Amino acid sequence: MSAKAKKADGKGRITLPEFANAHVLITKVSASQFLITKAAIIPEPTAWFFESAEAQALVKQGLKEAKAGQLEEYDPFEDD
DSSP: OOOOOOOOOTTSOOOOGGGTTOEEEEEEEETTEEEEEEEOOOOHHHHHHHHOHHHHHHHHHHHHHHHTTOOOOOOTTSOO
16 A cells, blocks of 8 residues: 545545546545545345345356256246
């Protein structure tokens, strides 16, 4: 890790080219330190998947079965 001196402008802003056009999380570590971490934004309607270990396990199992050629025909319009 290397330190580099930068001067903030009149509004307290600095430029960080490494983070250009990136979403970031800013964590205040102390009165004079901040931690900046790149972040991925997950749309709210999709977030449930990442919060559900069961859903992730089912998808992983399905991918494993597909890779092994264990496929079945499925008609979404057919009654059960």
